[in-house]
Amino acid sequence: MNLDRRLLLLVKQYPFPFIASVVFGVLGGAFLIGQAAILSSVISAVFLENAELTNILSLLGLFGIISVCRAVFSWASQSEANRGTLKIKKLLHKRLLLKISDLGPPYTGSTGSGQLSAKLLRGVEALDPYFSQYIPQIALSLLIPLFIIFAVFPADMLTALILLVTAPLIPVFMVLIGKAAQKATEKQWQALSRMSGNFLDVLQGLTTLKLFGRSKERVRSISEISESFRHSTMKVLKVAFLSSLALELVSTISTAIIAVEIGLRLLTGSIAFKPAFFILLLTPDFYLPLRQLGTKFHAGMEGASAAKDIFNVLEKKGFQKTSAATPSSLPDISKEPIIFEKVFFSYTGDSSYTLKNVSCRIAPDGVTAVTGPSGAGKTTFINMLLRFIDPQKGRITLGTADLQKIGRDEWQKMISWVPQHPYIFNTSLRENLLLANKDASEQELMQAIEYSCLGSFISSLPKGLDTPVGEQGAGISGGEAQRLSFARAFLKNAPILILDEPTSHTDPGLEKQLLASMNQLVEGKTTILIAHRLSTVENADQILVFDKGSIIQSGTHSSLLQEEGFYKSALQVFEEDSTS
Numbered sequence: 112m113n114l115d116r117r118l119l120l121l122v123k124q125y126p127f128p129f130i131a132s133v134v135f136g137v138l139g140g141a142f143l144i145g146q147a148a149i150l151s152s153v154i155s156a157v158f159l160e161n162a163e164l165t166n167i168l169s170l171l172g173l174f175g176i177i178s179v180c181r182a183v184f185s186w187a188s189q190s191e192a193n194r195g196t197l198k199i200k201k202l203l204h205k206r207l208l209l210k211i212s213d214l215g216p217p218y219t220g221s222t223g224s225g226q227l228s229a230k231l232l233r234g235v236e237a238l239d240p241y242f243s244q245y246i247p248q249i250a251l252s253l254l255i256p257l258f259i260i261f262a263v264f265p266a267d268m269l270t271a272l273i274l275l276v277t278a279p280l281i282p283v284f285m286v287l288i289g290k291a292a293q294k295a296t297e298k299q300w301q302a303l304s305r306m307s308g309n310f311l312d313v314l315q316g317l318t319t320l321k322l323f324g325r326s327k328e329r330v331r332s333i334s335e336i337s338e339s340f341r342h343s344t345m346k347v348l349k350v351a352f353l354s355s356l357a358l359e360l361v362s363t364i365s366t367a368i369i370a371v372e373i374g375l376r377l378l379t380g381s382i383a384f385k386p387a388f389f390i391l392l393l394t395p396d397f398y399l400p401l402r403q404l405g406t407k408f409h410a411g412m413e414g415a416s417a418a419k420d421i422f423n424v425l426e427k428k429g430f431q432k433t434s435a436a437t438p439s440s441l442p443d444i445s446k447e448p449i450i451f452e453k454v455f456f457s458y459t460g461d462s463s464y465t466l467k468n469v470s471c472r473i474a475p476d477g478v479t480a481v482t483g484p485s486g487a488g489k490t491t492f493i494n495m496l497l498r499f500i501d502p503q504k505g506r507i508t509l510g511t512a513d514l515q516k517i518g519r520d521e522w523q524k525m526i527s528w529v530p531q532h533p534y535i536f537n538t539s540l541r542e543n544l545l546l547a548n549k550d551a552s553e554q555e556l557m558q559a560i561e562y563s564c565l566g567s568f569i570s571s572l573p574k575g576l577d578t579p580v581g582e583q584g585a586g587i588s589g590g591e592a593q594r595l596s597f598a599r600a601f602l603k604n605a606p607i608l609i610l611d612e613p614t615s616h617t618d619p620g621l622e623k624q625l626l627a628s629m630n631q632l633v634e635g636k637t638t639i640l641i642a643h644r645l646s647t648v649e650n651a652d653q654i655l656v657f658d659k660g661s662i663i664q665s666g667t668h669s670s671l672l673q674e675e676g677f678y679k680s681a682l683q684v685f686e687e688d689s690t691s
């Protein structure tokens with residue numbers, strides 16, 4: 112019957128709208144019985160008892176009132192179900208957002224944030240018919256036929272028995288067909304997810320594809336995936352039509368059996384006209400909720416398939432351990448070193464460690480540079496400092512306090528991060544800057560702009576700081592984005608500063624200016640600088656050289672030049688490159 116326990120638990124979070132929906136739906140069903148009773152009385156009075164209009168006026172009035180009530184209750188039932196569904200969708204959006212932000216960049220980076228968000232947002236939307244139609248219909252298809260049987264039983268026991276025997280045939284057929292439908296819908300959902308994922312991929316990588324002359328090839332592959340989606344959709348439709356046919360057939364044959372049985376007994380005079388007409392009026396409505404359950408089952412099936420993707424994310428175990436709540440007193444960050452003690456970390460959770468036995472001391476009020484070949488584990492080390500991931504073995508302390516005992520949010524508030532590819536939001540430059548410190552004064556804003564050499568760029572824009580920038584910072588160069596990120600760090604003015612090759616996108620002239628303002632920024636802060644180019648590390652107080660996840664060398668620029676190893680040989684290569 113496609114009742115995912117995890118989806119039902121969501122209904123349990125907001126039970127009242129769904130209970131109200133079923134109660135209103137059942138009341139609508141009760142009014143339906145009333146309508147049939149009044150109508151059979153009116154027809155019997157007019158045609159068999161030759162009643163005058165005045166005699167049946169009160170009955171007709173009652174029929175009108177009941178009809179209005181039935182319509183109102185049907186509307187209320189649907190609107191309550193929609194209200195409950197909206198609440199569940201809101202809850203799911205919130206949980207997914209919290210979970211993804213908890214899993215952090217190591218997860219979104221490896222999954223593809225665009226594809227992930229498209230898949231999840233569409234998945235939550237696909238759950239709409241599951242909650243707003245299918246779930247309430249399950250209760251209604253049990254209760255309304257039951258009410259009708261209770262009403263028919265005193266009027267005619269034989270018909271009540273036929274109804275009782277034929278009714279379970281519909282759910283039995285549904286379960287049989289449902290299994291095939293579930294498989295087909297799951298395939299259709301996977302094809303849809305693959306198709307939109309590929310489409311997004313092509314859109315994001317259009318420049319690369321064009322330059323390699325491969326765009327037509329990708330368009331062909333998208334049309335192949337679309338064809339497979341069409342194929343799976345046709346299969347779903349086939350099963351849906353087959354199931355409708357089976358359900359309609361069962362209910363039509365059952366209705367016909369009752370009609371023939373009532374007709375024959377009317378002819379022999381073993382049943383009176385009034386109860387016979389009452390039963391004939393109610394019989395189609397007895398099977399209607401069960402038939403509707405079949406239709407709504409198909410409508411909700413896509414949601415049930417989408418739920419798997421949603422729960423895969425919600426149940427994903429992150430790289431972070433549970434962290435303490437905000438502590439009452441934090442150690443003084445400007446005075447305490449950050450110490451790594453035999454830290455191990457693996458993305459796969461097994462013994463293939465990305466960070467192996469990392470021990471180091473990051474002194475306060477100094478610059479620690481992190482360098483090493485590509486894939487050595489520098490970003491993983493920084494992700495650990497940013498607390499996007501936690502050590503699986505070993506520990507990190509701030510002075511003597513275990514970092515795990517400091518609330519993650521609290522810790523992240525104390526860090527300014529200048530990444531290599533900063534994210535610029537689709538809003539004004541001002542808002543992009545104030546993100547770092549919403550309470551910054553105009554003077555602080557101007558100072559940050561000046562320090563990060565953004566003054567002439569901003570004054571060249573038509574609306575200055577209020578100029579909107581496009582999606583993902585379109586219209587802004589890599590160097591400008593990096594300077595904006597620099598300005599954010601000035602505005603946040605946090606005691607720990609993490610810089611990921613902050614001058615990689617700037618020309619040599621600007622690099623000099625930025626390095627000067629960087630010296631101003633690092634003053635009095637615990638600074639960690641990832642250096643992919645060795646030119647930026649010379650003045651660091653300490654240089655950590657990573658290779659294959661371990662620290663293979665550490666010291667100052669001059670001490671590292673005294674020993675043979677990665678640092679000295681990489682510097683020689685770098686210097687040869689610069690002079691040639």
Ligand SMILES: Nc1ncnc2c1ncn2[C@@H]1O[C@H](COP(=O)(O)OP(=O)(O)OP(=O)(O)O)[C@@H](O)[C@H]1O
Pocket residue numbers: 216217218220221458459465483484485486487488489490491492643
């Ligand atoms: N989210 C992830 N899931 C699984 N493996 C990952 C993930 N992020 C990084 N890795 C792997 O961990 C190793 C170290 O990667 P990391 O990004 O830390 O290196 P890096 O020194 O920063 O490299 P680069 O200088 O090229 O940025 C690499 O083998 C990488 O493939």
